[in-house]
Amino acid sequence: MKKFLFLSLIIFLQIKFIIPNKNDFQLKCENKLVFQSADLSLLNCMVGKEATQNILNKDWDELRKGKLIEAAVIFCDICSFTETSEKIGSKNVLALLNSYFNEMVEIVNKHKGIVNKFLGDGLMIVFEFDEKQSKEEFMNNIIQCAIQMCEIATIVKIPDGKSVLNRCGINFGKVIAGVVGSVDRFEYSYVGDAVNIASRLEGLAKDLKHRILISKSICDFLSVDLKNKFTDLGMHQLRGKKVDVHLFGMNLANSA
Structure with missing residues (x-):
């Protein structure tokens, strides 16, 4: 189970963080299965709950603009x-x-x-x-x-x-x-x-x-x-x- 969660988290991070193109980014994020398969509680511990929420709730351009x-x-x-x-x-x-x-x-x-x-x-x-x-x-x-x-x-x-x-x-x-x-x-x-x-x-x-x-x-x-x-x-x-x-x-x- 832990191995599955870890691999799911890696997939989540790759989709969420490594794809900078806003259109691709938003398209991938629309797939709710990605979020369901990732252990977001673990992500909260790794980067902080507030950072996770800010990243999930905003598009790439808005995040980079600050x-x-x-x-x-x-x-x-x-x-x-x-x-x-x-x-x-x-x-x-x-x-x-x-x-x-x-x-x-x-x-x-x-x-x-x-x-x-x-x-x-x-x-x-x-x-x-x-x-x-x-x-x-x-x-x-x-x-x-x-x-x-x-x-x-x-x-x-x-x-x-x-x-x-x-x-x-x-x-x-x-x-x-x-x-x-x-x-x-x-x-x-x-x-x-x-x-x-x-x-x-x-x-x-x-x-x-x-x-x-x-x-x-x-x-x-x-x-x-x-x-x-x-x-x-x-x-x-x-x-x-x-x-x-x-x-x-x-x-x-x-x-x-």
Whole structure:
């Protein structure tokens, strides 16, 4: 049965992803047997439920054109992972990462976020803004997600008995959501300056010695109780940016 599902998935992916011609693409997709024979739940696990739905519900041209949306982006990495990897050996690295990611993805799903990418020991997480929700409610949920990610990470133990520590960089702004890549290999992704800034913040969090680093675009909309948990770090220059960015940092117990 597993072999059948795997072969069905391969056929599904070949029809869905490798045929770039819109007419052929739509013609193939009209064959419902293709979808019935593929294990879409497995596809959801491989590329994400949101990406699967976006890909299935849109034609090729629309996917490649992308759409402009507002979103918050979190980049989260494990502290001192290179050093840890050298200590525990390659055989234990995957086990550690899978244990850690299992906890992180569960938290992100709980907060209705999208795990868009696994980047070595890191994650790129996206929260698409829905105008039905207030900005305060939206931003509070994101910060609560980041706090829980940092707190729960400590239950994952390195073979030497120490807890995993991680850091998050978070930014909000306009991004393009759509297919990125070539005809032979592509993925559903989010790109734009807002994404780049979030990535820079995660990298800067180590130098500024904070577990969670956010931009003013996030802090401005937080409730008073959450905003008071952050320290105003002033203006900072980010690599590749001409304009300085106003940053705020939060530390937690067991901070690196």
